[in-house]
Amino acid sequence: MILLDTSLLDELHGPGGLKSALQRAIELEHATIPTYLYSLYSLGNSNPEIVKIILSVIMEEMLHFSIACNIMNAIGGHPTIDKPDFVPQFPGHLPGDVEANLVVHLRRFSKDHVFNTFMVIEEPEHPLNFPAALAATRLTIGEYYTEISKQIENAGDGIFTGDIKKQATGFGFSAKELFAIHDVETARNAITIIKQQGEGTTTTPKDEADEFAHYYRFAEIYHGHHLTLVPDPPPDLPPDKKYRYDGPMIPFDEKAVLPVIANPKQSIYPKDTQAHYLNNNFNYAYTSLLKCLHVTFNGHPERLGVAIPIMLSLRELAMEMMTIPFKDGENAGPSFEYAPVNPQGPPGP
């Protein structure tokens, strides 16, 4: 579970706190995406069921990112996306995370990585198991969103002064998920979507759209079986006993995973190697995506239609790179670094 420092609440409750908190939320929603993408890319064209599940989570992270940006715009704020420190360091902690035991890596796909990183990132706050001692100084991402929602409610409809035309809707997201936010109620509904898709609810692993929350989808991959309802459950069965990971198999062909290195950096790729040029191209395209999203959520929502293809192009660039042998039997991989010029910085060794 990602636990945030409660000092974030002081910031949230302070002047301009809502906008700062939404900026943090935007950074947090983005921060998980590179680590998911890196593992996804390493699957190449293999393991289609696993690919589908990871992609479904990534698309929802993009949705949450867009919702957070829309709320920011709704209250007259300006999301900042095209800056170097927007990109997390790998290996490193997610923004705001204080749990020293969760270091997030860019790693090839493995069930261990799903268990130790993906499921930890998406682990829901479980009231029954939630440690009281931690609660005073730590809060989950879900709780953080709850606090943001409360703060919006306290401020009232009067804060929704932003130009509604700046908000992005559509582009393949359903109108039930990505909609314009113009008052407390729409903001609250949007935040509920983020929370439920990420964590589920306290009584069911599903969100309102009847889809499993991210944690459970990753757990399906880990267990190699879909999560299914227990047949004819007795009415007094506790929520966590109503489902079992014993549905249809989710096959995993481990040998098909591309043997890519962990936590690459541009600086490790020697000058005048294919990996050097391809990684520069990847980072430039990744930075272009961030810049395009910045423009999208700062007055040009129609540009979301341009951002999505850039994101798709990253996959093609990464997968090309991941077929190139680098060293010690491992292949090259993209480093997800902020690179506004191509090539970026001094050449490698």
Next chain:
Amino acid sequence: MSYLNPLRFHFFGKFQAAVSTVNNDPLHFNNATFKKEYQERAEGPTKGWWNPRGDANWRMIGCKITSAWMDVDKHAAPDDPVLQCSLADSDLTVAAKLVDLDPAQQGVSEIWGLTIRIADEAGNTLMAAKYETAAFMNLWLRWPSGGGDKSGGAMYQSVLKEIEWGAIEESPFLLALRAAATDGLLSIKFNVDAFDDDFKSPTFTLGRIAGTIGPATATGPKHFVVGRHFMTTALPGLGFFNPAGKVNFCDAVVNEKAGKIFLDLGNSLPTVTCGGPFSNLGTLSLACECSDANGLPSLQSLGNVNYQASGWYERTSGVVILPEDRKLTPGELKAIAQNQLVIMLTDASSNSSPAIWESPGGLYARADQFVYRLNPGEAAEIQIYASVLGQPYADATIVSYFDNTQIGGGPQVGVPASALQFALLSTTDSNGRASLKVSAQNPKNPRGYIDGQVYGIRSVLVDTLPPAMGYPFNQSEFVSFLLLDEFVADPPVWYGCLQPVFQQYSNLYPIMDRFLDLSSYESICENVIPLQAAFGLAVSDPNSMPITRDLSASKRKAILQWLKNPGPDGKPLLGPVPPPVTTVAEVAETSGNGSVLPEKPGGKLAAIARVRAAQLRRFKR
């Protein structure tokens, strides 16, 4: 006004062209005979050549602005920020795309969806503009001792439009450039060579680029310079154009006000090694052929070109201003206005010989845009500019005729001729300009498995036609057409209708399998919304689908109609399963998979070899 302007800057670096190679072989278009191994990377005609999984991306890589000129003799100040800038591509979209016109015309690869930026060291945009799609021209053997596509060089010229200027207040050069671009246009020309098609090489898909940008005006051609045109003939051979005098086609303009000649040798000098320094051809000088005091022909030197100096190409992109150390005298300007120019080479023993002459009589005519994609019912208005010694040639007669000698490979090209209609003769106006309307009709699928047909039309001055003179026509200077078939589908369905269209794209562009399986109805059904978006984009958009820009208007309409109008099951219409195909269409001409191919086929050189082989077969018949 063009890039050959006192106010200009030069850039130098690398480009990437990650083209896909499955579609380089016309036979690979035939769904009935397509084999999975055509998608595998390997040298040899039974595979997918050197980059079957190419994505067609075009990128500018590490292109530095190497020099900037405020005026003929005035370099931008050393502290002008422009000298720390790069010439970059878009940082807000996917990469631009490099696209062949057709497997039977791979000699005019166009760049689509390219945004050119001047970016500071932090990547901030000081200028961004859209490159008007244009193809390369004057492909030639730039590295004569080399082989394969690496040995070729070519040039691109176009305009940059929809210019957006950033924070340029600190740069006097960029302020001057903005002020000079009164029509909101810049002129760009760049040379490409040393393209690395060796997939084992560290610099695979990269090449060298050097270019120039200056102001442009809305009047006048966008893709060449009205000026003085140096023309040459080819040495015999099956490969790239190999200029008889070692120096390739080039252009110059005379700037009377400045008393200078601007000469562009950027795509005209051979190199010692691949992307290396220029071969030492001896002293290279520009001269004017005029008469001496006794009325006898004599050559008047207008200055030498120091092309062997270290860093010369990087700094100049091959653009020189002559004479270097003085202005042309009124007498010289008068002589230049009336006489042919010539580039001379002088060896160590002081033996001089002409390397390349200005066109005979200074006569020159050229179509500005030289690549067209047409649908039945559409027409192209080709702008042709005629000049004599750099001046507009008014009331000149232009003859236009089919010239299919530079295209071919696969099924026969250029038929039916009746599908393209145009006037044989046209006359230039007082500005030396003529408009040739080329109207398209349905070619009715003459090539079977390849949509539409390709044609070449050459427009020349009647004065230059034989037997009047042995005019050295530039083989590259003709207009290429891809005329697409009319496609009827009412209503469009999958089986027997759109399935073959998607199957062909799936065969030719295996990279698409990273997103979806284009050959699978189910996969398409899962991606209806993104496909609608991609097929609905303007072809000028870098993300337009298909990347190859070879989808007819009627097929595009049918695909969009099909995607947007699902049946009762919520999916695009499947239609009835057609009966199995029992015969495989034979091709009229094979694709040169035999012995005529050079040692490393699959690229531009192989395409040229196919054209040559087809010519030979026609000749033998």
